[in-house]
Amino acid sequence: MxxxxxxxxxxxxxxxxxxxxxxxxxxxxxxxxxxxxxxxxxxxxxxxARPPAVGTVVVVPDESKAARALTEGEPPTAAETAATEYLAAQPTAYWLTPELDPADKVWDRIAHLAAEARDQDAALAVVVYGLPGRDCGNHSAGGLDEADYAIWTQRIGEALRNARDVQKIVVLEPDSLALAPECGNLADRGAQLSGAVDAMTGVDTWIYLDGGHSSWLPAEQMADLIRGIGVLDRVRGFATNVSNYQTTSAEFAYAHELSTLLEGAHAVIDTSRNGAGPDGAEWCNPPGRLVGEPGGTYGDDVVDTNLWIKPPGESDGECNGGPAAGVWWPEAAVELTRDVR
Missing domain, CATH: 1.20.5 (Single alpha-helices involved in coiled-coils or other helix-helix interfaces)
Known part of the structure; x- marks a missing residue:
């Protein structure tokens, strides 16, 4: 049964x-x-995620050289104090270099900048400046070898991706492409920059390659250099006038030329020190210059916006009376801010 x-x-x-x-x-x-x-x-x-635009404000970093100059070193004059205080309070990109922020420390630096950006309701803006053969051995010579550069940029990328809730603007290796024909290392630069782009790509991270400036290379040559890296599908576009003094109107025209040649790539323009325009072809601490319009003031369908990328008051190098490249120079701070303080 x-x-x-x-x-x-x-x-x-x-x-x-x-x-x-x-x-x-x-x-x-x-x-x-x-x-x-x-x-x-x-x-x-x-x-x-929104790209930079008119009205974008980047973080005021408390670790800028202007801010540190207020508490370190010899007491400045009253004019130097006023100029330094003014510049320390301005939204300005922070330059990541392996000398100051090596691979074992750069994560913490970016985490701190991201925390500041949250507190200030601002975007995080960094300049990555450490590739092999940096500045072709000129005033800003230095950088890492290829293996260490890959490690360093990977660490930067991991830290940027960890700051998920912060808008991130990355200006990648100023002068790296515009100087490459003179340095004779374009093939190496291409591989290095492509690897860095791969390492740093992430949500709400807007990467801009070196675009030279309007008085350097012709737009056709600069466009060929940018296109040759093969990363236009992974970056926002290019940055122009970094650490230079060309007028905003000239840079807008140049950016539009480049964009047309680069299938609509976008741009940011450095206006940190272009308030008086250029001094002929002089680029290394030219006298009589002024800070330019604050970041987030200008933009159109090609130029996302202008930014202060080069921190005013930092020397271009040992020229025209300046100290070594990147060193805080109080006299220059006074001169650059003479019309705004």
Whole structure:
């Protein structure tokens, strides 16, 4: 006779299967919820990600050389104090170099900058400046070898991606492309910059390559150099006038030329020291210059906005009476701010 109910051992097996099945179903449901939540978060991040534009304000870094000059070194004069205080309070990009922020410290630096950006409701703006053969051995010579550069930029990228809720602007290696024909290392630069772009790509991270400036290379040559890196599908565009003095109107015209040649790539323009325009072809601490319009003042369908990229008051190098490149120079701070203090 066929039993009306399963034996005890079979009942126990069924109970295990039922409980296990329920557990599997719950686990599957939880996994689905997590997956949806993750994708929703990513989607929200992508929707909320906006490129720099008119009105974009970048962080005022408390670790800038202007801010540090107020508490370090010899007491400045009253004029130097006023100039330094003014510049220390301006939204300005922070320059990441391996000399000051090596691979074992750069994460903490970016985390601190990101925290400041949150507190100030601002964007995080950094200049990455450490590739091999930096500045072709000129005033800002230095940088890392290829292996260490890959490690350093990977660490920067990880730190930037960790700052998920902060808009991030990256100006990648000023002068690296415009100087490459003179340095004779374009092939190496291409590989280095492409690797750096891969390392730093992330949500709400807007990367701008070196675009030279309007009085340097012709737009056609500069466009060829940028295009040759092969990363236009992974970057926002290019930065012009970094650490230079060309007028904003000249840079807008140049950016539009480049953009047309580069299938609509966008630009940011450095206006930190172009308030008096250039001094002929002089680029290294030319006298009589002035700070330019604050970041976030200008923009159009090509130029996302202008920014203060080169910190005013930092020397271009040992020329025209200046100290070494990147060193705080109080006299220059006074001169640059003479019309705004």
């Amino acid at each position: 066929r039993p009306t109910s399963p034996p005890a051992n079979r009942r126990r097996l069924r109970r295990i299967l039922l409980v296990g099945g329920s557990s599997l179903a719950v686990a599957g449901l939880i996994a689905a919820i997590v997956l949806v939540a993750t994708h929703t978060q990513t989607f929200v991040q992508m929707i909320s």
